[in-house]
Structures are given as structure tokens and as C-alpha cells.
Amino acid sequence: MxxxxxxxxxxxxxxxxxxxxxxxxxxxxxxxxxxxxxxxxxxxxxxxxxxxxxxxxxxxxxxxxxxxxxxxxxxxxxxxxxxxxxxxxxxxxxxxxxxxxxxxxxxxxxxxxxxxxxxxxxxxRKNRLSRYDSGSFQKEILVAANIDQLVITSSWRMPMYKPGLIDRYLILAAIHQVKPLIVVNKIDLCEDFEELEEGIAYYQESGFKVILTSTVTNAGIAELKAELKDKDSVFSGHSGAGKSSLINCLQPGLKLITAEVSDFNEKGKHTTTQATMLPWDFGGHLIDTPGIKTAYLNRKDIDILPKVFPGFDRYYPACSYRDCSHIQEEGCAVLQAMESGEIDPERYESYRWIMDNL
Ligand SMILES: Nc1nc2c(ncn2[C@@H]2O[C@H](COP(=O)(O)OP(=O)(O)OP(=O)(O)O)[C@@H](O)[C@H]2O)c(=O)[nH]1
Ligand SMILES: [Mg+2]
Ligand SMILES: [Zn+2]
Missing domain, CATH: 2.40.50.140 (Nucleic acid-binding proteins)
Incomplete structure (x- = not known):
């Protein structure tokens, strides 16, 4: 050979x-x-x-x-x-x-x-974020490496809050060993704060940090900045959630750097930039990657899903079976927690929906 x-x-x-x-x-x-x-x-x-x-x-x-x-x-x-x-x-x-x-x-x-x-x-590498192509082999495509945190952005209204998508990003973060940070933006559009508190309670109780922001009133921007300082963060979240607005709010002018990078490429020196890392003026970096805009989970992830679904880590060690899928097993601690109201039934529904779609 x-x-x-x-x-x-x-x-x-x-x-x-x-x-x-x-x-x-x-x-x-x-x-x-x-x-x-x-x-x-x-x-x-x-x-x-x-x-x-x-x-x-x-x-x-x-x-x-x-x-x-x-x-x-x-x-x-x-x-x-x-x-x-x-x-x-x-x-x-x-x-x-x-x-x-x-x-x-x-x-x-x-x-x-x-x-x-x-x-x-x-x-x-300490970690990496990747996505998978849709071919039958689901080839891994590396998106970024050595990341400190994944910022998961969802707007409260316009478009409507999407906890199902937050779940998917939290799973992605757990699989890739990246610390997640949940940002609920556009809270200036919130009319009922009790509803907002209920909406984020499950994540807070599960130990995730949630920051409420508005780029209109500047609420939560200082708190967000403190969380981003000296860390390398990837922003993710659905279209229209306000990612670009938040980035502009955090550091006006940063987007201009992004534009310069693409101009540089258009001159034909190098073609398409796949991802860039931009320094925050307060320390740390923003990793701007087109690849992570969808929380696409891999088929192989189905095996770990029962262990990485947000909030389940508090219960699954008590399941009777080590490989419990939390669907119909006897002695399932997750199902028990759901029945007793400790796990929000909507989050359990989300779990089943993601499971069925993998
Ligand atoms: N009311 C309100 N509107 C906001 C806020 N933040 C952003 N918007 C608006 O929401 C719209 C979408 O914001 P973008 O920052 O472009 O959203 P994005 O997440 O970057 O969207 P994509 O680039 O498509 O993924 C814009 O019209 C913003 O002006 C906010 O805090 N409150
Ligand atoms: Mg944008
Ligand atoms: Zn179980």
C-alpha cells in the first residue's frame, strides 16, 4: 500500500x-x-x-x-x-x-x-460549533472553534417569542459544550410582565441565565455587555429577533468592519468569507458566522437528547433505566416531574416534537 x-x-x-x-x-x-x-x-x-x-x-x-x-x-x-x-x-x-x-x-x-x-x-480545540450538510452522510461542517458562549436571541413580540427554538439552541450548546446565554429582546413591546416572567421561568429554574433587553429603551444592554466582556460569543436566533440591532447597540460601528471585510473580498483578492471574528471594544470577540442561523440538530443527536434537553439534567439521573427515553418507561423521573407540574408540559411537548423530528 x-x-x-x-x-x-x-x-x-x-x-x-x-x-x-x-x-x-x-x-x-x-x-x-x-x-x-x-x-x-x-x-x-x-x-x-x-x-x-x-x-x-x-x-x-x-x-x-x-x-x-x-x-x-x-x-x-x-x-x-x-x-x-x-x-x-x-x-x-x-x-x-x-x-x-x-x-x-x-x-x-x-x-x-x-x-x-x-x-x-x-x-x-476546547470546543467547536458545527452544522451538518443534508446529504445522506450528514458531513460535519465546522463553523467556529474555541467559543466561550452561544448567545440565543429571541424577541418577545414581533416576531412572537419562540421557546421551541430556544430549546433547540440550548441542546446545540450542550452537545458542543458551549455555555449558552438566553437573551429575550424587544421587551419594550411587553404589555404583561407576569406573562414574560412565566415564559422565561423554566429556563431560569433550570439554571440558565436570561437577560431581558430592548434596543429601543436600552434596557438590559449594560447587563448583556457585562456578560460578553472578555468572552468570544456567537450570536444565534431567529430572523428579526434583533441580533444586528443588539450588536449595533453594544458597539456602534462594528457592522462597518463587517462591511469592510466583504468589500475587501469583492475586489477579488479572496472570495467569500465564511465566518469572521470581530473584537469588541470592551474586550472579547463577536463571532459572526452565517452557518449557525438555524438550530439544526444532527440525527446522531437522538441518542443524547434525553440527557441534554434543557432542564432534564435535574431529573434523568433518577430514571429507572440508564438509557430512558422519557416517553413511556416505568420509573421515569422526567415523566413524574412533568405529572407533578415541576416540568412545564409545554417544554415536555417540545422535547417530544424534537425527538420525533430527528
Ligand atoms: N420594538 C423593538 N424593535 C426592535 C428591537 N430590536 C430590534 N428591533 C427591530 O426588529 C427588526 C429586526 O431587527 P434585526 O436586528 O434586523 O434582527 P436580526 O435578528 O438581525 O434579523 P436577521 O438578520 O434577519 O437574522 C428591525 O426592524 C429592528 O428595528 C427592540 O428592542 N424593540
Ligand atoms: Mg441581522
Ligand atoms: Zn426517564
């Missing part, structure tokens, strides 16, 4: 392993395994790199701020931003795998051939 074929084979096995989640296990075990497999992948790439004996590299650590087409990236190295390309060997190892470079990745860049900067290594 040729050396090249051997590599291909190894990568292919890795992908299969990634698609099949290990049975129905305790959530922590599943997530641990995911973590180990990621670390292993990155370590393997680093190992291969060492074996190529390429000498004379001047490696500097940087962070991917934007991913463009043609294997080009904007990389922040200390105070400098450079355009770097993905080194040939990395490309070879990663082309078929699920873990190509993403915005937020920490990388090592070879500076020795400046201005021809080359990304030679991807450092281990």
Missing part, C-alpha cells in the same frame, strides 16, 4: 468513528470521548508534522480571525493580522476529515517565508 493510501484509510476510519456515537452512555462519558478523539486527531497531525523533518520553520502562535476560500485565512499574531494559507501537509491530512480550520482556531504559522505565511499546525 502506498504511503498516501495508508493516510487516506486512517482518516476515513476516523470519520466513521465520529459519525457513530458510542451507544447510549452517560452524557459525560460521551462528551469525554469526543474530547479525547479531538485531542487525538490534533496530536496525530502534530506528530505527522514532526515526522516530515521540515527544518528552518519560524513558528508563531496565532488565532484564525476569518476563513476565506482557497485555503486562505486571516490570522491574528500578537498585534499583527496576516493573510496565511494552509500548509500543504495540513491540507493533505485534513482535506477529507471533519476538522478543517475554523474561525477561532489557534494555529502555528511559519513566518520564515514572509509574506508567504503558512499555517503549519492547528492547536487542540
Amino acid at each position: 502506498k504511503q498516501k493510501d495508508k493516510k487516506r484509510k486512517a482518516i476515513y476510519t476516523g470519520r466513521l468513528k465520529n459519525i457513530d456515537l458510542p451507544g447510549i452512555e452517560v452524557l459525560d462519558e460521551i462528551l469525554d470521548e469526543e474530547r479525547v478523539s479531538n485531542e487525538y486527531k490534533t496530536a496525530r497531525i502534530a506528530g505527522k508534522r514532526d515526522k516530515t523533518f521540515k527544518s528552518g520553520l519560524t513558528l508563531k502562535k496565532g488565532r484564525v480571525m476569518a476563513v476565506m476560500s482557497n485555503y486562505q485565512c486571516q490570522v491574528q499574531i500578537q498585534d499583527e493580522q496576516v493573510t496565511a494559507s494552509i500548509g500543504g501537509r495540513l491540507k493533505q491530512f485534513l482535506y477529507q476529515s471533519t476538522t478543517l480550520l475554523a474561525v477561532g482556531d489557534y494555529v502555528e504559522v511559519d513566518m520564515s517565508l514572509a509574506p508567504d505565511y503558512r499555517i503549519e499546525n492547528i492547536l487542540p
Whole structure:
């Protein structure tokens, strides 16, 4: 077998392993395994790199701020931003795998051939957000890496509050080990605050942070800013919820930077920017990615759903069966909590709806 074929084979096995989640296990075990497999992948790439004996590299650590087409990236190295390309060997190892470079990745860049900067290594990721293409293999498409939080935005009115969508984003955040932050916007349109409090109570009781905002009255903006400070956040939520308005409110002018980036691309230097990371002037980054606008869950997630549905973590450890699906099992603590009114029946309905649609 040729050396090249051997590599291909190894990568292919890795992908299969990634698609099949290990049975129905305790959530922590599943997530641990995911973590180990990621670390292993990155370590393997680093190992291969060492074996190529390429000498004379001047490696500097940087962070991917934007991913463009043609294997080009904007990389922040200390105070400098450079355009770097993905080194040939990395490309070879990663082309078929699920873990190509993403915005937020920490990388090592070879500076020795400046201005021809080359990304030679991807450092281990603490987490990643991905979506899946709709093909039969549901190939994973990496959206961002090393994210601190997922901001889940829903408007209270116009359009109507969508807790079902919040549930889906919370599941996504739990699966990817990203801290969620719920923002309910347009509270200036709220006429009945008791109704609003009832609407968010389940999430608060389940331990999630909820911030109520309005870009019209500026309510909650300072509180939101404090939560975003020094963290790298991805904004998600339905269309019209007010994400762009909130971002403009938090930092007027930030959108202009986004526009500059696309102008730069239109000049033909690089084509489509897939995602960008923009620095907040109060510390931290906004990760602007077109890929995470829909809370699309993967079919494989059906196995973990009973463990990651928001609020169920307080009850499922008491279910009689370890792999309880909370549908009709005897001794199901989730069903009991629902019957006794501890779990909002609407949230349970949402669980069943998501389950049936996977
Ligand atoms: N009343 C009220 N209207 C708001 C508020 N925030 C945003 N809007 C309005 O809601 C509409 C949609 O806001 P956007 O910021 O464009 O929403 P978005 O989430 O970025 O939407 P997409 O880009 O389509 O995903 C705009 O007409 C805003 O002026 C708010 O706090 N109160
Ligand atoms: Mg918008
Ligand atoms: Zn159960």
C-alpha cells in the first residue's frame, strides 16, 4: 500500500468513528470521548508534522480571525493580522476529515517565508460549533472553534417569542459544550410582565441565565455587555429577533468592519468569507458566522437528547433505566416531574416534537 493510501484509510476510519456515537452512555462519558478523539486527531497531525523533518520553520502562535476560500485565512499574531494559507501537509491530512480550520482556531504559522505565511499546525480545540450538510452522510461542517458562549436571541413580540427554538439552541450548546446565554429582546413591546416572567421561568429554574433587553429603551444592554466582556460569543436566533440591532447597540460601528471585510473580498483578492471574528471594544470577540442561523440538530443527536434537553439534567439521573427515553418507561423521573407540574408540559411537548423530528 502506498504511503498516501495508508493516510487516506486512517482518516476515513476516523470519520466513521465520529459519525457513530458510542451507544447510549452517560452524557459525560460521551462528551469525554469526543474530547479525547479531538485531542487525538490534533496530536496525530502534530506528530505527522514532526515526522516530515521540515527544518528552518519560524513558528508563531496565532488565532484564525476569518476563513476565506482557497485555503486562505486571516490570522491574528500578537498585534499583527496576516493573510496565511494552509500548509500543504495540513491540507493533505485534513482535506477529507471533519476538522478543517475554523474561525477561532489557534494555529502555528511559519513566518520564515514572509509574506508567504503558512499555517503549519492547528492547536487542540476546547470546543467547536458545527452544522451538518443534508446529504445522506450528514458531513460535519465546522463553523467556529474555541467559543466561550452561544448567545440565543429571541424577541418577545414581533416576531412572537419562540421557546421551541430556544430549546433547540440550548441542546446545540450542550452537545458542543458551549455555555449558552438566553437573551429575550424587544421587551419594550411587553404589555404583561407576569406573562414574560412565566415564559422565561423554566429556563431560569433550570439554571440558565436570561437577560431581558430592548434596543429601543436600552434596557438590559449594560447587563448583556457585562456578560460578553472578555468572552468570544456567537450570536444565534431567529430572523428579526434583533441580533444586528443588539450588536449595533453594544458597539456602534462594528457592522462597518463587517462591511469592510466583504468589500475587501469583492475586489477579488479572496472570495467569500465564511465566518469572521470581530473584537469588541470592551474586550472579547463577536463571532459572526452565517452557518449557525438555524438550530439544526444532527440525527446522531437522538441518542443524547434525553440527557441534554434543557432542564432534564435535574431529573434523568433518577430514571429507572440508564438509557430512558422519557416517553413511556416505568420509573421515569422526567415523566413524574412533568405529572407533578415541576416540568412545564409545554417544554415536555417540545422535547417530544424534537425527538420525533430527528
Ligand atoms: N420594538 C423593538 N424593535 C426592535 C428591537 N430590536 C430590534 N428591533 C427591530 O426588529 C427588526 C429586526 O431587527 P434585526 O436586528 O434586523 O434582527 P436580526 O435578528 O438581525 O434579523 P436577521 O438578520 O434577519 O437574522 C428591525 O426592524 C429592528 O428595528 C427592540 O428592542 N424593540
Ligand atoms: Mg441581522
Ligand atoms: Zn426517564
